[in-house]
Amino acid sequence: MHSEIRSYQADGLRMESHLYIDDSGKERRPAVLAFPEAFGLGKHAKSRAMRLAKHGYAALTRDLHGEGRLLSGMEQVTPFSDGIFGKAS
Numbered sequence: 001m002h003s004e005i006r007s008y009q010a011d012g013l014r015m016e017s018h019l020y021i022d023d024s025g026k027e028r029r030p031a032v033l034a035f036p037e038a039f040g041l042g043k044h045a046k047s048r049a050m051r052l053a054k055h056g057y058a059a060l061t062r063d064l065h066g067e068g069r070l071l072s073g074m075e076q077v078t079p080f081s082d083g084i085f086g087k088a089s
Helices: 043-054 074-085
Strands: 002-010 013-021 031-034 058-061
Touching: 013 043, 031 043, 043 058
Parallel strands: 031 058
Antiparallel strands: 002 013, 013 058
């Protein structure tokens, strides 16, 4: 299994997404984006991407908060989700 961190800039943040590809020697393969939960790019999303790579996909997991940061509680997640979905009334 080949894995690498793909860094890029988005909204002024340095994002650190993870790319997983099997070592089968295939040059081309279908690709999928494994989107993590609101807390960020944790072990669960990475393990899902690795599982997809074992089935022949190039799987990229997305960094949500920059620098690979994970949020630790709902008090941190709520402002993030309000920005996406709008505040609940």
